[in-house]
Amino acid sequence: MKDTTTEYNQAIKQCKELFFKKAKDYGTAWRILRLSSITDQLFIKAQRIRTLEVKGVARVDEDIPSEFVGIVNYCIIALLQIELGESEGDSENLNLDQLEEKYDKEVNEAYSLMMAKNHDYGEAWRDMRISSLTDLILMKILRVKQIEDNKGETLASEGIAANYQDMLNYADFALIRLKTAS
Numbered sequence: 001m002k003d004t005t006t007e008y009n010q011a012i013k014q015c016k017e018l019f020f021k022k023a024k025d026y027g028t029a030w031r032i033l034r035l036s037s038i039t040d041q042l043f044i045k046a047q048r049i050r051t052l053e054v055k056g057v058a059r060v061d062e063d064i065p066s067e068f069v070g071i072v073n074y075c076i077i078a079l080l081q082i083e084l085g086e087s088e089g090d091s092e093n094l095n096l097d098q099l100e101e102k103y104d105k106e107v108n109e110a111y112s113l114m115m116a117k118n119h120d121y122g123e124a125w126r127d128m129r130i131s132s133l134t135d136l137i138l139m140k141i142l143r144v145k146q147i148e149d150n151k152g153e154t155l156a157s158e159g160i161a162a163n164y165q166d167m168l169n170y171a172d173f174a175l176i177r178l179k180t181a182s
Contacts, residue, residue: 002126004118011175012107015072019103020096028094030077031087035160038078039144042167045070046137053131064130065178068171071137075168079106082161110165114172125173130181133174140167 033041045067052058052067080102094102118125125133140163147153147160157163 002123004115004123007176007180008111008114008172011172011179012072012111014175015069015076015172016103016107018069019073019076020100023096023099028099031081031084031093033077033081034086035078035081036145036148038074038081039141039148042071042074042078043138043141043145045074046134046141049134050131050138053134065175068174068178071171072168072175075110075164075171076103076106078164079109079161079168082164107168110168113162113165114169117169125170126177128173128177130174130177133170133177137167137170140164140170 030038049064049067052064083102083106143157144160144163147157147163152160
């Protein structure tokens with residue numbers, strides 16, 4: 001049996017390192033983004049991955065793994081925006097210690113969800129194609145867009161936050177699969 005916790009944490013560590021390098025460069029400028037803008041950014045990244053998977057050639061110097069890292073981090077940004085509320089200016093910057101605490105909290109919640117689902121699904125993701133993980137992320141993005149268009153009203157959905165957590169976990173799985181496939 002694979003050590004899912006170790007692999008998950010290694011992939012998250014890669015994402016977190018980049019997130020905090022950018023936080024040192026830019027602060028929390030992302031606080032200005034509306035949730036719908038974050039969802040659109042996730043769409044752009046996932047669509048680029050799908051395009052690269054189909055075409056097999058990139059003309060921009062960012063590879064598929066770096067796009068999955070971006071998806072993890074934008075999902076965390078979305079979850080933070082849900083928790084903190086959208087900002088209308090730069091007055092709500094977080095210091096790096098606060099940000100790290102909140103980042104870790106969101107990762108831990110997504111990890112707990114993943115472990116519960118892993119128990120029930122028997123780590124089926126290990127036998128999935130990476131392209132299927134990409135498609136699942138795109139489907140979740142479209143669901144979130146629909147919920148946003150419905151002003152957050154749902155009849156049977158688990159809601160926006162759960163969809164972002166699933167996307168985060170699918171992207172983490174893709175990073176694990178890409179690493180173990182090479």
